Amino acid sequence: MQSLEALTREAAALAENESVARTDMTHAEKEVSRIMQIxxxxxYCEGFCAVFPAMTRRLEFGRADVHFLSNLCHNCGACLHACQYAPPHEFAVNVPQAMAKVxxxxxxxxxxxxxxxxxxRNNGMTVALALAAGLALFLALAAVAGKPQPGSANFYSVFPHNVLVLIFGTVFVLAGIALSAGVRKFxxxxxxxxVSIDATAEAAVSALTLRYLGGGHGEGCNNDxxxxxxxxxxxHHLTFYGFMLCFASTCVATLYHYLFxxxxxxxxxxxxxxxxSLGGMCLVVGCSGLFVLNLKRHPxxxxxxxxxxxxxxxxxLWLAGLSGLALLGARDTLAMPVLLAVHLGVxxxxxxxxxxxxxxxxxxxSAALLKWAVEKRKPSSLMVEE
Incomplete structure (x- = not known):
């Protein structure tokens, strides 16, 4: 019987040959395909997360497979730290990094x-320009708006309600359409x-609990x-649920305004x-923690x-939470119009x-998790009848 080392070397050689032969894949996609063959x-990492059982249902890894598995990866780092073929080994198996690039x-x-x-690809510039445009728009509007009396705390005396609904409603709908179209193609x-109800429920639980950020042994991620x-x-939980609480606050306020x-x-x-208030505090704490962890992340x-x-x-996200809390705390002061413009711009x-x-x-x-929940309920194409 061949040893694990021999089998893996054979798989590595096969993966290298297939990677060279594929002309329809980018270099990053070929690298993931090579690593998955190994x-x-x-x-060894089969029980670590959803990527590995999904991997075992395939013998070859084309572009669609690589895209699916890469989005299924949560970049927890457990497989990298457990891998005997990780750098500086000649196989240079680095699942998290290869999949992040894809x-x-x-x-x-x-x-x-x-x-x-x-x-x-130019996201830093995209964010900077969007932030500059948002701040410029609302600061300019605030400059020509009416001056609310101290103690009024009425945001709509600065920006009319219908104006805000038109601006944010339009942007939110367009963002939703763009994301939906992208995920549909994926x-x-x-x-x-x-898609079954059971598969949907499983995917929802995995996404909402961040199940696969528990690492290979459920003890968490390997950071630095x-x-x-x-x-x-x-x-991540504080950030996500903080965002959802802020969104819920807006939805409830909308119901108050139009329904009641x-x-x-x-x-x-x-x-x-x-x-x-609760959502803003969660955002500030969660984003602060994620930023520190990002700075310390293993290269x-x-x-x-x-x-x-x-x-x-x-x-x-951090600025949105912090500016919202500052606005709430100073809504009865003369600083309210400027703070409101800054918050709305962010x-x-x-x-x-x-x-x-x-x-x-x-x-x-989330779409990849749903794909996996559906796929795992079907017989594997690799199963053969005896």
Whole structure:
């Protein structure tokens, strides 16, 4: 019987030959295909996350397979630290880094409109321009708006309600359409078949609990060393649910305004203010933690060229939370109009960049989790009848 080393060397040689032969794949995609061939021979990490059981259902890894597996990867780093073939080994197996490079390519390829895909590659400039445009717009509007009396706390005395609805409603709908069109292309690239309620529920639980940020042993991610930590998972939770609480606050305030004819400003004990305050605090804490972890991240864990995208998105979310809290605290003062303009400018920049920045990774990863939940319920094409 061949040893594991011999089998893996054979797989590595085969993967190298196939990688050279494929002309329809980018260098980054060929690298993931090569690595998956080696991992498929080793299978030491089979129980680490969804990537590896999904990998074992394939003998070859074309573009669609590579795109699917790369978006299924949560970049926890567990497989890298456990791998006997990781750098400096000659096989140079680095799953997290190889898949991170492919992920950003999938966002670019599936972007809608297609020409906007370049915004991913220049994301630092995209975020800067969006932030500048958002701040300029609302500061200019504030300069010509009416002057609210101290103590009024009425945001709509600065910016009319219908104006805000028109601006943010339009941007939000366009962002939703762009993201939906991209994910639809990603799904059709290798559709796993009909979606069941069970598969949807499993994917939703995996996404909402960040199940695969638990690392290979459920003890967390490897950040800057071989030690495990759940801090990345916890800060992600604070950030995500902080964002959702702020979104819920806006939705509740909209219902108050249109359904119950209750107009802002709302009291400190009201549901919109409570949800917004809690969400803002979660965003500030979560984003602060993620930023520190990003600075300390092991250089082999991800694609260094994407640090600008990662940090730009974290900074926008952090500014949105902090400016919202500052605005709430000073809503009865003369500083309210300027703080309101700053907050709305940051939020507008966030909305403008949603389809073309780091936010997209959560959408594509959720779609990949749903694909895997559907696929695992089907008989493997590798199964043979005895």
């Amino acid at each position: 991992c498929n021979a080793c299978r 992920r950003v390519n999938t966002y670019t390829e599936y972007a809608w409109p297609v020409s906007f895909g370049a915004l991913y 799904w059709k690239n290798e559709s796993p078949g009909a 060393s071989d030690s495990y930590s759940l801090s990345r998972r916890r800060f 004819a209750l107009e802002a400003p709302y009291s400190w004990t009201s549901l919109p203010v409570f949800l917004g 082999l864990h991800g694609d260094s060229s994407q640090k600008g995208m990662d940090r730009g998105f974290i900074a926008l 939020v507008l920049a966030l909305f403008l960049t949603l389809p073309y920045g780091k936010f997209a990774h959560g959408i594509y990863r």
